Amino acid sequence: MESARLKRSLTGIVLLALAALPLFEPHQFVLHMLSLVAISATAALGLQLLLGFSGQLSIGQAAFYGIGAYASGLLSAKLGMPFIVAFFAAGVIAAVVSLVMVPITRLTGAALAVATLGFSILVYLVLKNEEWLTGGSFGLMGIPRASLFGYVLAKPAYAYLLCVAVAAAVYLSLLRLQRSRFGRAINAIRQNEDAARACGVKVTLLKSQCFVIAAFVAGLAGSLYAHQVRYLAPTDFTFWKSVEILIMVVIGGMGSLFGAVLGAAVVVLVPEVLREVGDYRMLIFGAILMVVMLFGEGGIAGFLEQCLRPFSKPRA
Amino acid sequence: MYLAELLAGALAIGCVYSLVALGFAMIMRATSIIHFAQGELLMLGSMSGLSTLWLLPKLPAVAVLICGMVASGILAVAMEFLVYRPLRLRRVALMNVITATVGMSILCINAARLLWGSEPLRYPELFSTSAYRIAGVPVSPQLVWIMAFGVVLMGLLQLFLKRTRTGLVMQAVAQDAEVAQLMGANLTRMMLYTFAIAGMMAGAAGVMFGSLFFSFFEMGFLLGIKGFVAATLGGLGSLAGAMLGGILFGLIETFSAVYVSSAYKDAIGMVLLIAILLFLPSGLVGLWKARG
Numbered sequence: 100m101e102s103a104r105l106k107r108s109l110t111g112i113v114l115l116a117l118a119a120l121p122l123f124e125p126h127q128f129v130l131h132m133l134s135l136v137a138i139s140a141t142a143a144l145g146l147q148l149l150l151g152f153s154g155q156l157s158i159g160q161a162a163f164y165g166i167g168a169y170a171s172g173l174l175s176a177k178l179g180m181p182f183i184v185a186f187f188a189a190g191v192i193a194a195v196v197s198l199v200m201v202p203i204t205r206l207t208g209a210a211l212a213v214a215t216l217g218f219s220i221l222v223y224l225v226l227k228n229e230e231w232l233t234g235g236s237f238g239l240m241g242i243p244r245a246s247l248f249g250y251v252l253a254k255p256a257y258a259y260l261l262c263v264a265v266a267a268a269v270y271l272s273l274l275r276l277q278r279s280r281f282g283r284a285i286n287a288i289r290q291n292e293d294a295a296r297a298c299g300v301k302v303t304l305l306k307s308q309c310f311v312i313a314a315f316v317a318g319l320a321g322s323l324y325a326h327q328v329r330y331l332a333p334t335d336f337t338f339w340k341s342v343e344i345l346i347m348v349v350i351g352g353m354g355s356l357f358g359a360v361l362g363a364a365v366v367v368l369v370p371e372v373l374r375e376v377g378d379y380r381m382l383i384f385g386a387i388l389m390v391v392m393l394f395g396e397g398g399i400a401g402f403l404e405q406c407l408r409p410f411s412k413p414r415a
Numbered sequence: 416m417y418l419a420e421l422l423a424g425a426l427a428i429g430c431v432y433s434l435v436a437l438g439f440a441m442i443m444r445a446t447s448i449i450h451f452a453q454g455e456l457l458m459l460g461s462m463s464g465l466s467t468l469w470l471l472p473k474l475p476a477v478a479v480l481i482c483g484m485v486a487s488g489i490l491a492v493a494m495e496f497l498v499y500r501p502l503r504l505r506r507v508a509l510m511n512v513i514t515a516t517v518g519m520s521i522l523c524i525n526a527a528r529l530l531w532g533s534e535p536l537r538y539p540e541l542f543s544t545s546a547y548r549i550a551g552v553p554v555s556p557q558l559v560w561i562m563a564f565g566v567v568l569m570g571l572l573q574l575f576l577k578r579t580r581t582g583l584v585m586q587a588v589a590q591d592a593e594v595a596q597l598m599g600a601n602l603t604r605m606m607l608y609t610f611a612i613a614g615m616m617a618g619a620a621g622v623m624f625g626s627l628f629f630s631f632f633e634m635g636f637l638l639g640i641k642g643f644v645a646a647t648l649g650g651l652g653s654l655a656g657a658m659l660g661g662i663l664f665g666l667i668e669t670f671s672a673v674y675v676s677s678a679y680k681d682a683i684g685m686v687l688l689i690a691i692l693l694f695l696p697s698g699l700v701g702l703w704k705a706r707g
Contacts, residue, residue, distance in 0.1 A: 156510070202693055209449055213647045214692045216640065217685035228678040338640065342451075342517055349514040381525040388518030389498055396508040 105407070110357070117263050121256035130255040131327075132371060137262035138323045140363035143347035144269050144356060145316030150345075151354035152277060153309040154289030156208065159215030160344045162222035163193040163314040165336030167321025169226060169233055172242040172331050182245045186322045193318025194311050204306040207292075219341050227333040238332035245326040262323050266360070269316055273356055285309055317344075350391050352398030361399050421669060423558040427627065429665025430565025434620035435642025436649065436657035437572065438613030444589040444652040445609040447509060451516040452494060453617055454639020455523035458632065460487035460618025461625035462531050465538055476541040476626070480564060483622035484615040491614025492607055494519055500606065520635075527632040535629040542626075561623045568619055569658055572612065576654070585609060641668075644688050650697050659699055 121130070142164050149155050171189035174180045180188070203214040226233050233239055245252045245261055252258045276282050285305050287295040296302045325331055343366055351362025369387065373380035394402050435457055442450045464483030468474060474482075498519060502512050542560050546553035576582035587595040588605045596602050621630075624638065645664040649656025664684055672680035691699070 150510075203689065206692055209443065209447075209651055210647065210692050212449060213644060213651075214689050217644065217688045220640070221682050221685050224679060224682045338636075346514060346517060349510055353508070353510060378529055379525075381521055382529070385518045385520075385522030385525065388521065389515045392502060392507060392511040392515040392518070393505060394507075395505070396511060 106357075114267055117267075118260065121259060127255045130259045132368065134255070134259045134262040134327050135324075136364050136367045137259070137266040138320050138327060139344070139347060139367050140360040141262075141266045141269050141320035141323065142317050142344050143351070143359040143363045144266070144273055145313040145320070146344050146348050147354070147356055147359040148273055148276070148316070149309050149313040150348055151352075151359070152282065152289065153285040153306060155204065155306060155309065156212045157215040157310075157313070158212050158338070158341045158345055159217075159219035159222075160313070160317050161336045161338065161340035162215075162219040163197060163317035164321040164324070164340065164344070165222055165226055165333075166196055167193045167318030168325040168331055168336070169239065169321075170318070171322035172239050172325040173232070175326070176239065176242045182243070182326060183247065186245075186319065186326075189322035189325075190315045190318040193321065194315040197311050197314030201307045201310060204310050205303065216338065216341070219338055223333055223337055226336060233331075233333070236333060238330055240330055242325050242329045242331070244329065245323075258327060262327065265319060265323060269319070270356055270360065277356070281305070281308075346388060350388065350398055352400030353396050355398070355400040358398050358400030361403075365399065419552040420554065421673060423554045423562070425666045425669035426662065427558040427561040427565075427623075427665075428669065429662035430562055431620045431624050431627075431638070431661075432641055432645045432664050433658045433661025434565060434568065434616040434623075435638060436645035436661045437569070437654060438616045439643050439646040440649075440652055440654055440657035441589075441609050441613045441616075443646070444654075445585070445592075445606060446499075446503075446512075448499065448516060449513050449643070450613070451513070451639065452519040452523060453613065453642060454635030454637070455520045455527075456487045456491055456614050456617035456635070457621040457624070457638055457642075458527060458630070458635030459490055459523060459621070460484065460614075461621030461630045461634065462527060462536075462632075463487070463618070464622040465536055465625060465630050466531075468539060472539065476560065477564075479541065479626075480619055480622045484618040487618025487621065488611045488615040491610040491617070495607055495610040499610075500603070520639075524632055524635070531630070531632060533632060535631040537629050538626045557627060561627065564619065564623060568616065572616070573654075575612075581608065641684075644684065648688060648691060649699055656699060663699070 117133075120133070142160060145163075146157065146160050149157050149160075167189035170192040171185040174185040174188055175182060200215070200218055203211060203218075206214055227236055229235070230237075243251070245258060247261070252261060284295070284300045287298065287300055288302055288305060292302055324335075347362035347366045348359050349362070350365055351360065352358030370380055370384055373383055376383065391399065397404065435453060438453050438456070439450060442448055442453070460483035463486035464479045467482040468479055498515060499512060502515055542556040545556070547556050547559055548554075549559075576586055584595065584600045585605050585608055587598070588600050588602060589609075592602060595605075620638070620642075621635075624634070641664060642661070645660040646657045647660070648664055649658070649660030667684050667687060668680050671683040675683060
C-alpha cells in the first residue's frame with residue numbers, strides 16, 4: 100500500500116473506532132477524559148498550524164483558549180444563547196481579540212514567544228480581576244450543557260461525540276489547508292522567510308492569518324471545554340496551560356496534525372495513568388517529556404512512522 | 416520618607432530580577448535556548464540556602480548566599496551535562512531542547528515539593544532588624560544588603576567576563592561558536608561554565624528573594640517568567656541589557672502596584688514589554704546603541 104493511502108485509511112479507522120466507542124458503554128470517567136483529550140487536541144491542532152506549519156513559536160495559546168471558554172460560558176449562562184451560537188461566537192471573539200496581537204507576528208523566535216507569553220498573562224489577569232464579568236477567582240458557574248437543535252446533550256456519550264466531531268472537523272480542515280496553496284506558502288515561510296518573500300509570498304499577511312486561525316480554533320476548543328466542565332476558573336488558563344498546549348505539539352511531532360492529537364492524548368492521559376504512583380506522577384511526567392525529546396523533531400508521530408515504514412512500499 | 420523606602424524595595428527586587436535575567440541572557444547567547452528551568456534553579460537555590468540555615472543557624476548571610484549559589488550552580492551543570500548536552504549531541508531541533516527545559520522545570524518543581532513540602536517556608540532573620548539611616552532616611556537593612564550583594568555579584572561577573580581569559584573565551588563562544596572552536600576554545604567546557612554561572616546567579620537571586628519574602632516550591636515559576644521578561648526588556652542576549660531590564664522591571668512593578676493598581680501590577684509590565692518588542696526590537700540597549 101502506498102504511504103499516503105495507508106495514512107488515509109488509518110485516519111478513517113481511528114475516526115470510526117472513536118465514534119463507535121460509546122457503543123461499548125465505557126465508564127463515564129473514561130468518556131469524560133476522552134472528551135478532554137479531544138478538546139485539548141483541538142487547541143493543539145491550532146498551535147500546530149502556527150508552530151509546526153508556519154514556524155511561529157507562541158506560548159500564549161491559553162489566552163485564546165480562555166477567551167473562547169469565557170465568551171461561550173458567559174453568552175450561554177448570562178444571555179441564554181443556544182450552544183451553537185455561543186460556540187461559533189467563542190471562536191470569532193477569540194479571533195477578533197487576536198487581531199489586536201497581529202502586529203507582533205512581525206517578531207520571530209524568542210521575541211515572539213515572550214510577546215505571546217505577556218499577552219497570555221494579561222488575559223489571565225483580566226479574567227481574574229474583572230469580577231463583574233467573569234466572577235473573578237470564584238470562577239464562572241452555571242454554564243449549561245451543550246445542546247444541538249434543542250436537544251441537550253445530557254449523556255456523557257453525546258458530549259464525547261460532539262468533542263470528537265469538532266476535533267475531527269478541525270483536523271480534516273487543517274489537513275486540507277496544509278495541502279493547499281496557502282499551506283505550501285506558509286511551509287515556505289517556515290523554511291526560509293527571506294527566500295519566501297523573494298518568491299512573492301506575502302509573508303506578513305500569511306503569518307497573521309495563521310495567528311488568527313490558530314486563535315479561532317483555540318476559541319472553539321475553549322467553548323467545548325466550558326460546556327464540558329461547566330465551571331471556569333481563571334487558574335485553568337494560566338501560562339501553564341499555554342505550555343501544556345505547546346508540549347502537546349512538540350511531544351507529538353512538529354508539523355504533524357496526527358502528532359498534535361497523539362500529543363494531546365499523552366499530555367492529558369499520562370498524568371491520569373500515573374495517578375497510581377501518587378506524588379511521583381508529575382516527577383515521572385517531566386522525565387518522560389525529556390526522554391521523548393530525544394526522538395527528535397518528529398516526536399511520537401515520527402517515531403510511529405518509522406515503525407510503520409516496513410509495512411508500506413516506498414512511492415514509485 | 417515613604418518614597419525612599421519604596422525605591423529601596425523596588426531596587427532590591429530589581430536586583431533579584433536582574434540576576435535571573437542575566438542567567439537567561441547568558442544561556443540564550445551561548446546556546447539560543449530559552450531556559451525555562453531558570454526559575455526552578457532560583458527556587459532550588461533558595462531552598463538549599465534555607466536548608467543550610469536549618470543545619471547551621473548561626474551562619475552569616477554571605478555564607479548562606481554562597482551555599483545557595485553553589486547548590487544552584489552544581490544543579491545547573493548537572494542539567495546541562497545530563498540532559499541538554501546529550502540532546503544537542505543528537506542534533507535535535509532547538510524547539511525540542513526548549514521543551515526539554517520545560518520538562519526539567521516540571522521535574523524540579525515536583526522534586527522540591529516532595530523534599531520541602533508544599534507550604535511556603537519563612538527564612539529566619541538574616542540581617543539586623545533595626546533600620547539603617549542613610550542621609551537621615553530610615554531604610555531596612557535587608558534591602559540595603561540585597562542591593563549590595565546584587566551589585567557586587569554583577570560587578571564580579573563583569574570583571575570575570577572582561578578581564579579573565581576564561582571569561583573572554585566564553586564571550587567569544589557566545590558570539591560565534593564555530594570560529595571560537597577553530598581558535599581552540601573548548602566548547603563543551605565553556606557551555607558548562609555558562610550554565611554554572613547562570614545557575615549561581617539564579618541561586619543568589621533565590622536566597623535574596625527568600626530572605627525578603629519566603630521560599631516556596633512554585634516560586635520559581637513566576638520569578639522565572641519575570642526574569643525572562645526583564646531579559647527581553649533589556650534586549651535579548653545582551654548582558655548589560657539584562658541587568659538594566661531587571662532593575663527597570665522592579666521599578667515598574669513596584670511603582671505601578673502602588674500608584675496604579677496592585678491587581679494589575681504585572682499587566683503594566685507586560686503591556687510595556689509588548690510595546691518595547693514592537694517598537695524597539697533590540698531592547699533598551701538597542702536604543703542606547705542607535706543614539707551612540
